[in-house]
Amino acid sequence: MKKHYLLTPGPTPVPPEVALKEALPILHHRTSEFGAVFSEVAEGLKYVYKTKNDVLIMAASGTGAMESAIVNLLNPGDEALVATCGNFGERWTKLLEAYGCKPTVISVEWGKAVNPADIEKALKANAKIKAVYTQFTETSTGVVNDISAIGRIVDKTPAAFVVDAISGLAGQEFLTDDWKVDVCVSGSQKGLMLGPGLAFVSVSAKAWKLAEEAKLPRFYWDWRKMKKSLATKETPFTPAVTLIVALSEAIKMIKAKGIENVWAENKLHAKAARAGMKAIGLELFGENPCDVVTSAKVPEGVDGGKIVKTLREEYGVSIAGGQAQLKGKIIRFAHMGYIGKADLLVGFACLEMVLSKLGYKLEKGKAVAAAEEVLLNG
Amino acid sequence: MKKHYLLTPGPTPVPPEVALKEALPILHHRTSEFGAVFSEVAEGLKYVYKTKNDVLIMAASGTGAMESAIVNLLNPGDEALVATCGNFGERWTKLLEAYGCKPTVISVEWGKAVNPADIEKALKANAKIKAVYTQFTETSTGVVNDISAIGRIVDKTPAAFVVDAISGLAGQEFLTDDWKVDVCVSGSQKGLMLGPGLAFVSVSAKAWKLAEEAKLPRFYWDWRKMKKSLATKETPFTPAVTLIVALSEAIKMIKAKGIENVWAENKLHAKAARAGMKAIGLELFGENPCDVVTSAKVPEGVDGGKIVKTLREEYGVSIAGGQAQLKGKIIRFAHMGYIGKADLLVGFACLEMVLSKLGYKLEKGKAVAAAEEVLLNG
Numbered sequence: 112m113k114k115h116y117l118l119t120p121g122p123t124p125v126p127p128e129v130a131l132k133e134a135l136p137i138l139h140h141r142t143s144e145f146g147a148v149f150s151e152v153a154e155g156l157k158y159v160y161k162t163k164n165d166v167l168i169m170a171a172s173g174t175g176a177m178e179s180a181i182v183n184l185l186n187p188g189d190e191a192l193v194a195t196c197g198n199f200g201e202r203w204t205k206l207l208e209a210y211g212c213k214p215t216v217i218s219v220e221w222g223k224a225v226n227p228a229d230i231e232k233a234l235k236a237n238a239k240i241k242a243v244y245t246q247f248t249e250t251s252t253g254v255v256n257d258i259s260a261i262g263r264i265v266d267k268t269p270a271a272f273v274v275d276a277i278s279g280l281a282g283q284e285f286l287t288d289d290w291k292v293d294v295c296v297s298g299s300q301k302g303l304m305l306g307p308g309l310a311f312v313s314v315s316a317k318a319w320k321l322a323e324e325a326k327l328p329r330f331y332w333d334w335r336k337m338k339k340s341l342a343t344k345e346t347p348f349t350p351a352v353t354l355i356v357a358l359s360e361a362i363k364m365i366k367a368k369g370i371e372n373v374w375a376e377n378k379l380h381a382k383a384a385r386a387g388m389k390a391i392g393l394e395l396f397g398e399n400p401c402d403v404v405t406s407a408k409v410p411e412g413v414d415g416g417k418i419v420k421t422l423r424e425e426y427g428v429s430i431a432g433g434q435a436q437l438k439g440k441i442i443r444f445a446h447m448g449y450i451g452k453a454d455l456l457v458g459f460a461c462l463e464m465v466l467s468k469l470g471y472k473l474e475k476g477k478a479v480a481a482a483e484e485v486l487l488n489g
Numbered sequence: 490m491k492k493h494y495l496l497t498p499g500p501t502p503v504p505p506e507v508a509l510k511e512a513l514p515i516l517h518h519r520t521s522e523f524g525a526v527f528s529e530v531a532e533g534l535k536y537v538y539k540t541k542n543d544v545l546i547m548a549a550s551g552t553g554a555m556e557s558a559i560v561n562l563l564n565p566g567d568e569a570l571v572a573t574c575g576n577f578g579e580r581w582t583k584l585l586e587a588y589g590c591k592p593t594v595i596s597v598e599w600g601k602a603v604n605p606a607d608i609e610k611a612l613k614a615n616a617k618i619k620a621v622y623t624q625f626t627e628t629s630t631g632v633v634n635d636i637s638a639i640g641r642i643v644d645k646t647p648a649a650f651v652v653d654a655i656s657g658l659a660g661q662e663f664l665t666d667d668w669k670v671d672v673c674v675s676g677s678q679k680g681l682m683l684g685p686g687l688a689f690v691s692v693s694a695k696a697w698k699l700a701e702e703a704k705l706p707r708f709y710w711d712w713r714k715m716k717k718s719l720a721t722k723e724t725p726f727t728p729a730v731t732l733i734v735a736l737s738e739a740i741k742m743i744k745a746k747g748i749e750n751v752w753a754e755n756k757l758h759a760k761a762a763r764a765g766m767k768a769i770g771l772e773l774f775g776e777n778p779c780d781v782v783t784s785a786k787v788p789e790g791v792d793g794g795k796i797v798k799t800l801r802e803e804y805g806v807s808i809a810g811g812q813a814q815l816k817g818k819i820i821r822f823a824h825m826g827y828i829g830k831a832d833l834l835v836g837f838a839c840l841e842m843v844l845s846k847l848g849y850k851l852e853k854g855k856a857v858a859a860a861e862e863v864l865l866n867g
Binding site: 119142327353 | 502
């Protein structure tokens with residue numbers, strides 16, 4: 112009988128209309144029926160991505176698509192630039208090292224955004240850099256990077272610009288083509304309102320050129336095989352049929368609402384989340400907060416792990432805590448995908464109760480009131 | 490309103506009890522609730538695999554798990570033996586070549602099984618062979634290899650024995666430990682009665698030793714990361730939550746029936762399928778037919794592609810045709826997972842109608858009658 116409320120930055124709640132599509136009798140993947148759904152999803156992703164480039168679909172977690180953005184672009188020993196501002200940024204470095212590439216790492220303090228000027232400097236200092244890797248919204252801290260500014264810089268060089276937008280795509284404004292993003296990596300379980308298991312990459316002409324020449328070993332992640340499937344509608348390996356069918360429904364819902372309206376709503380929710388946190392004396396974590404997840408510092412004397420655990424166990428409310436060096440130090444409320452206004456208010460109401468119980472002094476109702484105020488009046 | 494009947498060797502039909510689990514509100518993956526389901530699935534897979542070894546779970550198609558059985562076992566330039574008897578066997582060779590390994594290939598004519606004595610000879614001739622790759626049931630032809638005999642041979646050498654049992658596991662008798670299989674690869678969309686998107690490998694102590702020393706690049710496919718998740722219940726990357734929750738239901742159903750009963754039933758269905766094909770004059774394709782899929786030659790003068798297409802378009806019945814060099818030359822009926830006796834009879838009844846329509850001379854009802862006879866009296 113326990114009722115769950117997900118305010119986590121992935122998986123996010125799946126709308127029942129989408130979930131029920133997963134339960135429909137499964138289609139065989141070598142049929143015109145599935146082919147039609149597959150094409151619809153591939154086209155729909157272009158709408159979400161704001162791109163004219165191919166968007167490739169794979170059965171994997173987002174990390175798989177990140178790995179594909181290494182092996183399809185580089186040769187062993189190649190130099191690459193990683194601009195990292197959190198836990199997921201560090202994954203780029205680990206991936207590059209796993210494949211024997213040489214990452215130059217620009218690492219900013221967690222909670223800050225990457226400085227585009229640092230990327231410009233690094234690219235000028237080393238002409239051998241073949242690709243630049245960074246995050247759009249860094250989920251572990253709640254910070255958003257200025258992808259548009261970085262894109263303008265990288266575009267002037269021969270390097271490919273690769274962005275992990277797993278948590279941010281379909282969550283806040285992201286313009287793949289206008290921002291000169293060569294490869295945008297994403298996944299199904301965030302703004303796209305589906306369970307995890309599908310990952311995507313958009314690939315620009317510049318990136319395709321590298322992909323044709325890349326010599327790192329690749330088979331499952333080979334973009335050339337996936338590209339062929341966009342034309343033939345026959346995927347190289349058995350696709351995750353039920354997830355793709357459900358995704359077509361999620362994309363329909365996003366199209367019906369309009370992606371710009373999705374962005375605007377999340378922006379408002381993020382503002383409400385920040386207001387709610389501040390209203391009960393919680394200090395926001397990080398500069399340049401994104402629109403899909405809001406981080407606040409755990410107050411002095413309160414056990415951060417206990418906040419998350421008590422919310423879940425006593426009220427069924429799932430929020431996220433901190434990762435790695437931030438473990439126990441921050442809490443994170445997501446507001447993307449199918450997380451609505453009322454969910455956010457549930458989160459704050461229960462957070463007030465839990466913080467009170469854990470001995471933190473606050474005036475009950477304050478966080479909720481502050482969030483309401485923003486939701487009503489902007 | 491079109492009703493679909495799947496007699497395809499993957500995806501196979503998903504039972505409604507399983508499909509509806511996919512539609513339940515999604516769990517967050519870092520919770521004790523999901524941890525419990527994850528552990529249950531990992532244990533349940535051991536039951537299906539008949540193994541005491543770890544079974545690792547990944548979000549991928551089966552080919553991803555095949556790739557993991559290359560990168561976790563070998564170094565660049567390592568020698569490996571591939572024993573292939575069909576389209577999926579050739580995938581092992583392509584994977585090894587993609588990673589710069591040196592496959593020695595024993596290739597038998599499609600429709601025949603691998604001869605264990607050939608493997609013994611090849612291993613004796615080359616002491617540097619580090620791993621032996623083959624298929625259990627070769628889905629493209631419908632042939633089953635004698636894994637038990639090959640296992641006894643490889644077990645006496647330092648090489649690891651890797652078996653692709655994607656279509657055969659949970660379909661016909663497979664004893665991972667008794668047959669000395671070091672790595673058994675499988676997927677969710679065949680005998681496990683789920684949609685595609687999950688893949689598995691069992692890993693023996695002998696294979697773990699190689700995995701600790703292997704130097705091929707790996708990140709997403711790294712078994713060491715996955716093994717850790719079995720203990721911590723925290724997967725290295727976001728797992729395909731909805732599919733794992735649904736799989737727990739499918740495994741419960743298999744356990745309730747008893748895996749030995751599943752094997753026995755499919756064996757009977759396979760016998761009925763062969764009888765049905767022969768009763769209308771179709772020649773069976775291949776020697777050593779497996780219990781999960783039955784192949785028959787397309788009769789002279791009939792367009793094989795049209796049989797498959799007409800069955801699907803006019804009656805909603807999906808069967809498989811031939812792949813690669815067998816394209817248009819064979820048809821394949823699957824009988825595994827949730828494909829029941831009545832489905833098989835539907836398949837034959839509609840096949841009779843379609844063959845008649847395409848000009849093939851047959852006595853209507855004969856295939857159905859022959860299948861009924863076997864289903865009733867063994």
